[in-house]
Amino acid sequence: MKPSLIALGLVATALAHSVPSHTPIDHVPAVCRPSHVRVRKEWGDLSLHERKAYTDAVLCLQDKPSQLDHALYNTTSRYEDFVVTHMNFTRVMHNNAVFLAWHRRFAWLFERELQQECGYPGTLPYWDWVKNARNITASPLFDGSPYSLSGQGLPLSPEAKEHELPCWEVGNFTCPKAPGGGCVTDGPFKNYRIGYLSIGVSAAQNPEPGLPQDVFDYVPRCFSRDISQYIATNFLTQANLDHLLAASTIAEFQDRIDNVSGVGFPGLHVAGHMALGPTGADFFSSPQEPAFYLHHSTIDKVWTEWQRRGRGEERIYGDNALFGTLTTLNIPPSDNATLESEIGWGSLEQPAPIKKFMAVGRGDLCYRYE
Ligand SMILES: [Cu+2]
Numbered sequence: 001m002k003p004s005l006i007a008l009g010l011v012a013t014a015l016a017h018s019v020p021s022h023t024p025i026d027h028v029p030a031v032c033r034p035s036h037v038r039v040r041k042e043w044g045d046l047s048l049h050e051r052k053a054y055t056d057a058v059l060c061l062q063d064k065p066s067q068l069d070h071a072l073y074n075t076t077s078r079y080e081d082f083v084v085t086h087m088n089f090t091r092v093m094h095n096n097a098v099f100l101a102w103h104r105r106f107a108w109l110f111e112r113e114l115q116q117e118c119g120y121p122g123t124l125p126y127w128d129w130v131k132n133a134r135n136i137t138a139s140p141l142f143d144g145s146p147y148s149l150s151g152q153g154l155p156l157s158p159e160a161k162e163h164e165l166p167c168w169e170v171g172n173f174t175c176p177k178a179p180g181g182g183c184v185t186d187g188p189f190k191n192y193r194i195g196y197l198s199i200g201v202s203a204a205q206n207p208e209p210g211l212p213q214d215v216f217d218y219v220p221r222c223f224s225r226d227i228s229q230y231i232a233t234n235f236l237t238q239a240n241l242d243h244l245l246a247a248s249t250i251a252e253f254q255d256r257i258d259n260v261s262g263v264g265f266p267g268l269h270v271a272g273h274m275a276l277g278p279t280g281a282d283f284f285s286s287p288q289e290p291a292f293y294l295h296h297s298t299i300d301k302v303w304t305e306w307q308r309r310g311r312g313e314e315r316i317y318g319d320n321a322l323f324g325t326l327t328t329l330n331i332p333p334s335d336n337a338t339l340e341s342e343i344g345w346g347s348l349e350q351p352a353p354i355k356k357f358m359a360v361g362r363g364d365l366c367y368r369y370e
Pocket of ligand 1: 086094103
């Protein structure tokens with residue numbers, strides 16, 4: 001499932017020849033002037049007013065009409081256009097060389113949509129995994145107040161609990177079910193409804209390319225959560241974050257953030273999804289969970305920090321910038337990515353080479369993390 005070490009050698013050699021690690025790559029204009037840089041803040045560091053402005057903007061997007069073909073995708077809102085885009089690309093941007101850059105841009109596109117379509121004056125917040133893990137359903141993010149992202153789902157009956165999907169399976173680790181799992185009934189998203197089903201990771205492991213037939217089937221229902229203190233306590237930890245940031249290669253960084261290599265231990269990307277329950281952990285439809293965007297904002301922040309720890313720009317444009325191929329889990333097998341490989345976001349954004357999305361604070365990625 002993983003590209004061989006020989007493949008790694010090829011990528012490293014190719015990049016070392018074409019991209020000297022000490023000079024910025026061509027064609028990425030440095031138009032982001034210091035005075036234009038916007039700051040993305042941690043949820044708990046926003047004022048109550050700022051938190052409400054964010055969730056109001058997300059609710060606004062959930063109320064705006066879809067711009068996609070309803071007959072093809074069953075979309076009912078502009079918010080769902082982003083969910084569908086994620087589903088459409090799920091098989092080419094996870095567990096591979098594209099994952100970090102694709103999600104960086106996807107979160108940026110969502111942030112821009114909130115600003116342009118819904119007049120949101122702020123920036124995309126992020127979710128400090130460690131800070132909020134101690135008592136996750138009492139954290140400012142998930143305490144269910146009007147200034148949170150809503151809280152835990154209602155408890156399910158023992159019978160319904162039996163039928164609740166496990167949120168993810170990684171190696172030999174199956175995430176345990178938590179005390180919620182039912183409808184979210186408090187906070188800003190108490191009336192939010194979802195439609196796309198849980199598809200699961202196995203659909204991404206089909207040796208044939210393409211999406212499952214029923215991927216866009218739509219069954220309207222309440223938005224559900226099953227927030228897991230077990231996952232938060234055991235995996236959203238400072239030790240895991242330190243271990244991730246100490247990765248010496250991009251291959252190691254990617255492996256540690258997901259950790260799907262069979263040791264049965266979820267990395268911070270997987271654990272953040274798992275902590276939210278089946279809706280927020282679905283491999284395809286996870287952006288139905290509004291916390292998806294804050295989770296990926298944090299991943300972007302951590303990637304940025306890791307890139308900065310490298311020598312010069314070796315982790316941005318150099319020989320330690322990219323690792324892996326262009327398909328999810330390399331199924332079906334595909335070429336190794338280079339900085340020139342084009343990635344796309346469907347109708348949300350023209351395809352563009354990965355190199356455009358490698359550096360926060362450059363080009364139109366004009367933001368930083370606080
Ligand atoms: Cu994703």
